Amino acid sequence: MGKVMAISNQKGGVGKTTTSINLASGLAHVGKKVLLIDFDSQGNATQGLGANQNNSQATIYSVLMEGVPIQQAIVPKVNPRIDIVPANINLAGADLDMDKMEYGKEELLKKAIAPIRDQYDYIIIDCPPSLGLLNTNALTAADSILIPVQCEYYALEGVTQLLITIRLVQRTSNRNLKIEGILLTMFDIRTRLSVDVSQDVRQTFGKLVYQNSIPRNVKLSEAPSRGVSIFEYDPKSTGAKAYAGLTEEVLKRNSKEA
Ligand SMILES: Nc1ncnc2c1ncn2[C@@H]1O[C@H](COP(=O)(O)OP(=O)(O)OP(=O)(O)O)[C@@H](O)[C@H]1O
Numbered sequence: 070m071g072k073v074m075a076i077s078n079q080k081g082g083v084g085k086t087t088t089s090i091n092l093a094s095g096l097a098h099v100g101k102k103v104l105l106i107d108f109d110s111q112g113n114a115t116q117g118l119g120a121n122q123n124n125s126q127a128t129i130y131s132v133l134m135e136g137v138p139i140q141q142a143i144v145p146k147v148n149p150r151i152d153i154v155p156a157n158i159n160l161a162g163a164d165l166d167m168d169k170m171e172y173g174k175e176e177l178l179k180k181a182i183a184p185i186r187d188q189y190d191y192i193i194i195d196c197p198p199s200l201g202l203l204n205t206n207a208l209t210a211a212d213s214i215l216i217p218v219q220c221e222y223y224a225l226e227g228v229t230q231l232l233i234t235i236r237l238v239q240r241t242s243n244r245n246l247k248i249e250g251i252l253l254t255m256f257d258i259r260t261r262l263s264v265d266v267s268q269d270v271r272q273t274f275g276k277l278v279y280q281n282s283i284p285r286n287v288k289l290s291e292a293p294s295r296g297v298s299i300f301e302y303d304p305k306s307t308g309a310k311a312y313a314g315l316t317e318e319v320l321k322r323n324s325k326e327a
C-alpha cells in the first residue's frame with residue numbers, strides 16, 4: 070500500500086509546491102514509484118512539471134466532482150518516473166461545490182485514490198494555501214502531513230493554527246493522521262531572522278523538525294520554468310543537495326516505521 074503524504078500549510082508561498090515537486094522527484098530518483106496530486110487551483114505543480122500541455126486532459130476536479138476515474142486523469146511519467154494528476158483553475162470552485170454535498174464531502178479524495186494506492190510507493194498531495202474543504206479532503210486521505218515552514222516572522226503562529234486543524238481532522242475524519250515532519254524552507258544563514266526562527270521552531274517541535282533545512286536558492290525558483298525538478302535542472306545546486314538530504318531523511322523515518 071502506498072503512503073499518502075499531504076504537503077500542507079495554510080500560509081501562502083512557504084514552499085509547499087517546491088517541496089512537493091522536489092521530494093517527489095527525489096523519491097523517484099531512488100527508484101520509488103511516485104504519484105503527485107496537484108490539489109491547488111493555481112496548478113503550480115502541474116505547470117512546474119510541464120504537465121499542462123493538453124486542454125482535454127482530465128484533472129483532479131474531474132475526478133472529485135465529475136466522477137472521472139483517477140486512472141484517466143493520471144499523466145504518466147511527466148518527469149523521470151513521476152506520474153501526476155494535474156489541477157487547473159476549475160478546482161477553485163470545488164470548495165463551494167463540495168460544501169453543498171450532504172454526505173461524505175470530506176472523503177472525496179480518499180475514495181478517489183483508493184483504487185490506485187497499491188500501485189505507488191508514495192502519493193504526494195500538493196495542498197492549497199487555505200484551510201477549507203480541499204485541505205480537509207487532503208488530510209482525510211493522507212497517512213501523514215509534511216509541513217513546510219518558511220523561516221520568517223509569524224512562522225510559529227501559522228503552524229500552531231495548522232496543528233489545531235490537524236487535531237480536528239484526527240478527531241473527526243482521520244484518526245490515523247500522523248505528522249510526517251516539519252521542514253524549514255528558504256533558510257538564509259546570513260540573516261539573523263532565519264537563524265532565530267529556525268531555532269524557535271526546533272525548540273518548539275523538537276524531533277519533528279527535519280535536520281535538513283532548505284536554503285534559499287535561486288535555482289529552486291528557476292527549475293519550474295523549465296518543467297523539471299531541481300535534480301534535472303541543477304543537480305549540483307545547494308537546493309538539490311538539500312532536497313536529496315530531505316529525501317533520505319523521509320526514507321529513513323519511513324523505514325523505521327515500517
Ligand atoms: N528554497 C527556495 N529558494 C528560493 N526560492 C524558493 C524556495 N522555495 C520556494 N521558492 C520560491 O518561492 C515561491 C513560493 O514557493 P512555492 O510555490 O513552493 O510555495 P507554496 O507554499 O506552494 O505557495 P502557494 O501557497 O501559493 O501554493 C515560488 O516562486 C518558489 O519558486
Ligand SMILES: [Mg+2]
Pocket residue numbers: 085086087109113195196
Ligand atoms: Mg503551491
